[in-house]
Amino acid sequence: MIIVMKPNATKENIDFVEQSILSCGLKAHISYGENITIIGVVGNKALYLDKNSPQVFPGVEKVVQVSESYKLANKKFKADPTVIDLGDGVKIGGEHFAIMAGPCAVESHKQLMETAMAAKNAGAQILRGGAYKPRTSPYSFQGLEEEGLKYMAEAREATGLKVISEVTSAQAIEKAVNYVDILQIGARNMQNFELLKEAGKTNIPVMLKRGLCATIDEWLNAAEYIMSGGNENVILCERGIRTYETSTRNTLDISAVPVIKEKSHLPIIVDPSHATGVRNYVAPLSKASIAAGADGLMIEVHPNPAIALSDGPQSLDPDAFKTLCNELKPFLDIMGRKL
Numbered sequence: 632m633i634i635v636m637k638p639n640a641t642k643e644n645i646d647f648v649e650q651s652i653l654s655c656g657l658k659a660h661i662s663y664g665e666n667i668t669i670i671g672v673v674g675n676k677a678l679y680l681d682k683n684s685p686q687v688f689p690g691v692e693k694v695v696q697v698s699e700s701y702k703l704a705n706k707k708f709k710a711d712p713t714v715i716d717l718g719d720g721v722k723i724g725g726e727h728f729a730i731m732a733g734p735c736a737v738e739s740h741k742q743l744m745e746t747a748m749a750a751k752n753a754g755a756q757i758l759r760g761g762a763y764k765p766r767t768s769p770y771s772f773q774g775l776e777e778e779g780l781k782y783m784a785e786a787r788e789a790t791g792l793k794v795i796s797e798v799t800s801a802q803a804i805e806k807a808v809n810y811v812d813i814l815q816i817g818a819r820n821m822q823n824f825e826l827l828k829e830a831g832k833t834n835i836p837v838m839l840k841r842g843l844c845a846t847i848d849e850w851l852n853a854a855e856y857i858m859s860g861g862n863e864n865v866i867l868c869e870r871g872i873r874t875y876e877t878s879t880r881n882t883l884d885i886s887a888v889p890v891i892k893e894k895s896h897l898p899i900i901v902d903p904s905h906a907t908g909v910r911n912y913v914a915p916l917s918k919a920s921i922a923a924g925a926d927g928l929m930i931e932v933h934p935n936p937a938i939a940l941s942d943g944p945q946s947l948d949p950d951a952f953k954t955l956c957n958e959l960k961p962f963l964d965i966m967g968r969k970l
């Protein structure tokens with residue numbers, strides 16, 4: 632349930648509504664928009680309505696029931712788009728577009744540094760690199776773990792890029808928060824609710840990838856797990872879903888972008904690399920993502936994709952990545968987005 636305040640509602644009016652919610656042992660989520668303030672009742676609304684009639688409180692415009700089970704992630708709770716501020720002018724959401732680039736896995740110090748330099752040089756703002764790799768086969772390369780995170784932090788130091796890395800367990804979160812700017816929760820863990828709760832206890836942004844077979848509502852409920860734990864800095868990432876089509880590794884659900892924009896205030900970025908598994912499809916789908924309204928891209932880049940320990944076939948080399956970044960500029964201009 633949300634309580635929409637009148638445009639001229641005073642601070643006293645807002646405080647009064649907030650107190651009425653808190654006094655029932657529930658949480659009040661206040662979103663100060665440009666014109667109107669929206670107060671969300673988080674918790675058992677029946678308990679609240681038993682004791683209160685908010686529609687007649689001073690300054691209240693209307694009371695709206697929110698039928699969706701996700702609340703904090705819901706656009707009805709917060710009309711303005713969430714902008715994730717990573718510091719040093721790097722923002723994701725609103726008019727700000729961000730490009731994340733880097734290897735699937737951190738393989739060595741040299742490989743990561745070379746990729747970081749190439750990513751920076753092409754115009755990316757964020758370096759990606761997996762240190763804990765959730766691989767389909769237990770015999771595949773599993774990642775350098777904490778050593779990989781250290782290299783990520785060194786690459787940040789050397790280039791000024793922000794860094795993002797995937798976490799696969801509570802222990803990995805404990806380590807990663809010391810080295811990275813954004814925690815990534817991968818597709819395979821989108822409904823690992825204990826992991827989501829742990830991420831909700833941290834105070835750095837979390838990028839939540841869509842599960843391989845997850846509906847958009849399931850995905851937003853997963854975001855709600857992180858947000859309800861106290862961390863509202865969530866970025867969504869569409870990375871393709873499993874369909875009957877075999878020409879691509881997954882099927883990029885480009886429609887997820889406008890659907891999310893309608894349902895949520897959270898920023899959404901697109902990962903065309905994992906969505907397709909094919910290098911040649913990364914550029915056209917990057918452009919399509921911008922046109923659809925995405926707030927950023929995550930692209931796999933490797934100094935020598937032919938010898939990559941994972942996801943070589945979908946990785947761009949530094950030259951191809953630079954060419955792509957240049958090609959994206961007119962699309963960003965048309966959409967009124969700035970890098």
Ligand code: PEP
Pocket residue numbers: 735761765797816817818819840870905
């Ligand atoms: C990744 O980004 O490294 C990754 C494993 O992607 P996904 O979780 O989308 O499969």
Ligand code: MN
Pocket residue numbers: 735736905931941942
């Ligand atoms: Mn990968």
